[in-house]
Amino acid sequence: AQSVSQHNHHVILSEAASLELGCNYSYGGTVNLFWYVQYPGQHLQLLLKYFSGDPLVKGIKGFEAEFIKSKFSFNLRKPSVQWSDTAEYFCAVKEGNTGKLIFGQGTTLQVKP
Amino acid sequence: NAGVTQTPKFQVLKTGQSMTLQCAQDMNHNSMYWYRQDPGMGLRLIYYSASEGTTDKGEVPNGYNVSRLNKREFSLRLESAAPSQTSVYFCASTRGLTDTQYFGPGTRLTVL
Numbered sequence: 001a002q003s004v005s006q007h008n009h010h011v012i013l014s015e016a017a018s019l020e021l022g023c024n025y026s027y028g029g030t031v032n033l034f035w036y037v038q039y040p041g042q043h044l045q046l047l048l049k050y051f052s053g054d055p056l057v058k059g060i061k062g063f064e065a066e067f068i069k070s071k072f073s074f075n076l077r078k079p080s081v082q083w084s085d086t087a088e089y090f091c092a093v094k095e096g097n098t099g100k101l102i103f104g105q106g107t108t109l110q111v112k113p
Numbered sequence: 114n115a116g117v118t119q120t121p122k123f124q125v126l127k128t129g130q131s132m133t134l135q136c137a138q139d140m141n142h143n144s145m146y147w148y149r150q151d152p153g154m155g156l157r158l159i160y161y162s163a164s165e166g167t168t169d170k171g172e173v174p175n176g177y178n179v180s181r182l183n184k185r186e187f188s189l190r191l192e193s194a195a196p197s198q199t200s201v202y203f204c205a206s207t208r209g210l211t212d213t214q215y216f217g218p219g220t221r222l223t224v225l
Contacts, residue, residue: 044216090155099144099163099207100171101214103155
């Protein structure tokens with residue numbers, strides 16, 4: 001079965017610091033990859049996704065992620081975080097043709113003003 | 114266009130009670146999903162419905178049942194609630210199996 005691993009469980013940064021959140025998955029076939037964000041008290045929202053093509057994907061709010069097939073990774077980056085980026089971030093892999101999403105454990109990001 | 118809606122937003126049950134969580138989407142999506150979210154474990158799939166009239170088990174189906182009432186609605190039932198089912202439950206939908214999933218606002222359930 002597929003699994004998704006997010007290396008950082010809790011990250012604390014100051015505003016304007018750069019962010020990189022790690023995500024690795026176990027599936028060796030064709031994958032669809034996602035990053036979702038959950039702001040405090042809100043539901044999950046899609047940040048960005050990779051289905052095919054350019055492995056560097058740009059999402060909303062200045063986030064981007066790079067798909068590195070050889071490393072089974074899909075790390076999330078942002079050059080300069082803001083206080084409003086405080087949230088929980090989830091990496092997810094869509095499994096084959098079932099449409100099922102396999103989520104990582106989540107990373108809580110706290111940005112200090 | 115409300116997207117994915119869930120009711121109730123909050124619920125407290127006693128052990129052994131039953132209840133149904135409701136989910137509806139107005140995006141004409143074919144597939145619908147139920148997840149539970151627990152601290153440190155991300156979201157785990159309980160059940161899903163790839164299309165109207167079909168349902169399948171996910172990763173953690175024990176203690177739950179589902180009904181795909183029609184294309185819009187997908188309900189999750191707890192027949193005999195247990196404290197281990199204390200969680201936040203999210204419903205999601207997608208147009209097709211390869212498309213992006215859209216999530217509802219969640220139901221926070223506490224079982225005493």
